[in-house]
Amino acid sequence: MEPQSDAVGAFIPGPRATLEPLGRGVLDGVRLAVKDLFDVAGVPTTCGNPDWARTHPPAVATAPAVVALLQAGAALVGKTKTVELAFGLSGENIWHGTPRNPRAPDRFPGGSSCGSAAAAAAGLADLALGSDTGGSVRIPASYCGLYGIRPTLGAISLAGTMPMAPGLDTPGWFAATIDLFARTGDVLLPGEVGRLDGPLLRLEEAWVNARTDVAGVLSGLLERLAPRLGPALPVSLIPEGIATLYRGYRAIQGQEVWATHGAWIGTATPTFGPGVADRFAAAAKVTAAEAAAGRALRRQLQARLHPLLAGGAVLAYPTSPCAAPLLAATAREQEEVREATVGVTAIAGLAGLPEVTLPVATVAVPGGRAPVGLSLVAGPGRDRALLALARDVAALLGAP
Amino acid sequence: MEPQSDAVGAFIPGPRATLEPLGRGVLDGVRLAVKDLFDVAGVPTTCGNPDWARTHPPAVATAPAVVALLQAGAALVGKTKTVELAFGLSGENIWHGTPRNPRAPDRFPGGSSCGSAAAAAAGLADLALGSDTGGSVRIPASYCGLYGIRPTLGAISLAGTMPMAPGLDTPGWFAATIDLFARTGDVLLPGEVGRLDGPLLRLEEAWVNARTDVAGVLSGLLERLAPRLGPALPVSLIPEGIATLYRGYRAIQGQEVWATHGAWIGTATPTFGPGVADRFAAAAKVTAAEAAAGRALRRQLQARLHPLLAGGAVLAYPTSPCAAPLLAATAREQEEVREATVGVTAIAGLAGLPEVTLPVATVAVPGGRAPVGLSLVAGPGRDRALLALARDVAALLGAP
Numbered sequence: 001m002e003p004q005s006d007a008v009g010a011f012i013p014g015p016r017a018t019l020e021p022l023g024r025g026v027l028d029g030v031r032l033a034v035k036d037l038f039d040v041a042g043v044p045t046t047c048g049n050p051d052w053a054r055t056h057p058p059a060v061a062t063a064p065a066v067v068a069l070l071q072a073g074a075a076l077v078g079k080t081k082t083v084e085l086a087f088g089l090s091g092e093n094i095w096h097g098t099p100r101n102p103r104a105p106d107r108f109p110g111g112s113s114c115g116s117a118a119a120a121a122a123g124l125a126d127l128a129l130g131s132d133t134g135g136s137v138r139i140p141a142s143y144c145g146l147y148g149i150r151p152t153l154g155a156i157s158l159a160g161t162m163p164m165a166p167g168l169d170t171p172g173w174f175a176a177t178i179d180l181f182a183r184t185g186d187v188l189l190p191g192e193v194g195r196l197d198g199p200l201l202r203l204e205e206a207w208v209n210a211r212t213d214v215a216g217v218l219s220g221l222l223e224r225l226a227p228r229l230g231p232a233l234p235v236s237l238i239p240e241g242i243a244t245l246y247r248g249y250r251a252i253q254g255q256e257v258w259a260t261h262g263a264w265i266g267t268a269t270p271t272f273g274p275g276v277a278d279r280f281a282a283a284a285k286v287t288a289a290e291a292a293a294g295r296a297l298r299r300q301l302q303a304r305l306h307p308l309l310a311g312g313a314v315l316a317y318p319t320s321p322c323a324a325p326l327l328a329a330t331a332r333e334q335e336e337v338r339e340a341t342v343g344v345t346a347i348a349g350l351a352g353l354p355e356v357t358l359p360v361a362t363v364a365v366p367g368g369r370a371p372v373g374l375s376l377v378a379g380p381g382r383d384r385a386l387l388a389l390a391r392d393v394a395a396l397l398g399a400p
Numbered sequence: 401m402e403p404q405s406d407a408v409g410a411f412i413p414g415p416r417a418t419l420e421p422l423g424r425g426v427l428d429g430v431r432l433a434v435k436d437l438f439d440v441a442g443v444p445t446t447c448g449n450p451d452w453a454r455t456h457p458p459a460v461a462t463a464p465a466v467v468a469l470l471q472a473g474a475a476l477v478g479k480t481k482t483v484e485l486a487f488g489l490s491g492e493n494i495w496h497g498t499p500r501n502p503r504a505p506d507r508f509p510g511g512s513s514c515g516s517a518a519a520a521a522a523g524l525a526d527l528a529l530g531s532d533t534g535g536s537v538r539i540p541a542s543y544c545g546l547y548g549i550r551p552t553l554g555a556i557s558l559a560g561t562m563p564m565a566p567g568l569d570t571p572g573w574f575a576a577t578i579d580l581f582a583r584t585g586d587v588l589l590p591g592e593v594g595r596l597d598g599p600l601l602r603l604e605e606a607w608v609n610a611r612t613d614v615a616g617v618l619s620g621l622l623e624r625l626a627p628r629l630g631p632a633l634p635v636s637l638i639p640e641g642i643a644t645l646y647r648g649y650r651a652i653q654g655q656e657v658w659a660t661h662g663a664w665i666g667t668a669t670p671t672f673g674p675g676v677a678d679r680f681a682a683a684a685k686v687t688a689a690e691a692a693a694g695r696a697l698r699r700q701l702q703a704r705l706h707p708l709l710a711g712g713a714v715l716a717y718p719t720s721p722c723a724a725p726l727l728a729a730t731a732r733e734q735e736e737v738r739e740a741t742v743g744v745t746a747i748a749g750l751a752g753l754p755e756v757t758l759p760v761a762t763v764a765v766p767g768g769r770a771p772v773g774l775s776l777v778a779g780p781g782r783d784r785a786l787l788a789l790a791r792d793v794a795a796l797l798g799a800p
Contacts, residue, residue: 197703197707198703198704198707199637199703199704199707199708201635230700230703230704231639233635233636233637233639233704234635234636235601235633235634235635235636236633236634236635237599237633239631239633300630303597303598303599303630304598304599304630304633306711307597307598307599307710307711307712307713308599308708308711308713309711310707310710310711310712311706311707311708311709311710311711312707312710313707313708
């Protein structure tokens with residue numbers, strides 16, 4: 001399959017890594033883009049940073065998740081840009097260039113799986129593989145108007161991918177249409193489909209955390225889900241507060257990131273873009289006590305959410321508290337967005353729950369409208385039932 | 401065992417029905433009082449109404465629930481007063497006399513299992529059997545400062561008892577101490593004990609429905625359960641409103657009550673006390689459409705609560721919205737209390753869930769203090785786990 005043009009700068013610059021399908025199946029004819037954090041045999045895995053590429057040999061094997069998609073009929077059309085070492089949510093990459101957000105060109109695409117989101121949103125790929133530690137699929141999906149999934153922690157192999165924070169890392173994927181999005185779960189996710197019948201729990205802390213316009217438009221949509229899931233029931237499940245979740249997440253992630261990459265950073269002395277460099281510096285300073293407190297919080301959150309979702313209940317909330325920030329946003333504005341955003345993405349992240357974001361709304365921004373996603377979160381292991389529910393919800397809401 | 405005096409008027413007037421134990425077991429030495437809705441072989445079951453007693457022969461067999469308690473070592477010390485045909489929550493009985501509330505002598509004892517509650521609260525019995533259709537164990541337990549349980553619908557046989565509204569009726573029991581209260585579940589309830597670990601869900605509609613003083617004192621206690629169940633999480637699960645639950649409950653109950661007793665009332669033309677007569681008259685007027693709407697609401701409530709509680713979550717709320725009404729309360733005041741009360745007791749009632757009320761608080765009333773109970777509600781069939789949890793909660797709160 002011949003690579004197409006790259007009008008939005010989604011792909012890694014240079015020769016395009018492509019692969020023909022390895023079989024025929026439910027993904028026949030699907031153009032697949034893969035975040036450059038997944039290994040493709042014979043190709044460098046840059047992880048978005050030139051020093052990483054310089055100090056690591058080309059991959060010797062293709063990541064099993066990629067192989068599974070190729071075996072199901074997909075063709076690889078290229079490897080996509082990522083925030084350096086996946087450490088950032090805006091989608092900025094000073095080395096490869098920040099991909100354009102096809103749905104809001106003066107705004108960030110979201111990251112770290114920025115190139116995968118841009119490729120899917122621009123129609124340069126039908127299906128795009130990404131990874132999600134603290135929102136790296138969910139946030140760009142929300143910003144670019146795509147379906148996106150963070151699966152149950154551990155449900156899909158991360159072999160052949162760059163680890164970031166292994167206790168939080170998952171793969172994930174993007175698509176512009178629900179049919180392909182849900183069908184991809186048949187390829188990658190194990191087990192029975194099952195069914196989620198609710199109740200639909202409106203997690204109040206996440207709605208209050210969102211901007212009024214985002215909460216307003218998405219809240220109105222919840223009412224239309226009543227025929228499938230019953231009325232949306234307001235619940236408050238995070239008495240610690242979203243800011244506490246952010247701090248807990250940040251401590252666990254920081255400790256794990258430094259355990260994963262600290263030695264390489266010390267040896268290779270890589271150069272990072274400014275935001276990424278700051279985040280690694282902060283990761284190095286996380287104390288054992290902070291990480292232990294984060295893990296205690298994580299256990300509490302799991303002990304609370306897992307039993308509550310065991311019977312088929314579904315949490316609903318805005319995926320991101322706001323539409324994509326402007327490319328012109330200051331570092332301080334970006335940091336404020338990041339804290340509010342990660343406080344909510346940390347719910348499923350810390351609890352290890354599957355989360356699907358659906359491109360069902362837009363909000364007014366200067367010069368037009370920008371997408372925001374609605375997230376549905378289910379109990380651990382209910383990924384395929386969640387994708388089946390997403391089909392029904394998309395139909396009820398008239399989404400693509 | 402010689403019957404004791406009856407200082408609070410708990411027992412049916414006349415010769416006391418007593419039985420020696422039928423075996424030895426965990427209830428050795430326990431004095432048992434039984435609501436006069438349960439058959440004891442050879443004794444009339446008055447159901448609190450002289451016309452009922454006049455038109456029904458003495459029982460030919462003892463109710464299996466009573467037999468089970470006797471076989472476990474308990475001795476029957478008497479049959480206790482009930483609101484006529486169990487149709488009322490105040491505990492009033494104009495024929496047999498209203499039992500006194502030992503904990504608040506100028507107030508109602510609560511009903512319909514008024515005599516059982518009075519006997520247990522006055523120390524005339526250690527364990528008292530009652531029945532609960534719309535709160536007839538839970539409310540007198542709350543008013544008299546006792547432990548009380550409404551088990552999962554259908555968990556314990558109602559053979560040998562007067563049916564009232566068969567789709568809502570359950571037996572239940574009272575005790576003044578948690579140990580005997582929980583131990584009785586080992587005798588009457590089938591299945592494994594299991595364990596409930598939360599989360600603890602603070603059902604907001606029921607708290608808002610309670611008087612400020614009741615909500616205040618019980619709310620403070622919830623915080624002390626955190627070591628066992630985690631923080632109390634505010635949830636709103638009744639978007640229809642408590643008043644709608646009351647109406648739905650009333651329609652189902654009315655239709656079933658009339659189906660059960662309408663023919664006898666037409667034939668025997670019994671005389672009822674004024675409140676009871678009014679309630680039967682209202683039951684006769686329930687339309688099929690009202691009952692169908694109540695049943696639809698019931699199914700929605702079950703579809704919502706059963707999955708939410710499947711994993712071990714527990715609902716918490718005030719058992720009664722206020723302490724026992726004054727004996728001097730007007731009929732209108734009593735009716736207002738009834739509506740607010742039944743709107744909440746209907747939650748477990750309609751959903752078929754086990755509910756335990758714990759005597760953990762009192763509120764100030766003119767001349768002293770009166771008891772109010774804290775209810776814990778679990779998923780269907782989790783009765784023994786709920787009783788085990790009640791043990792832990794009682795210990796945490798320093799309850800008897």
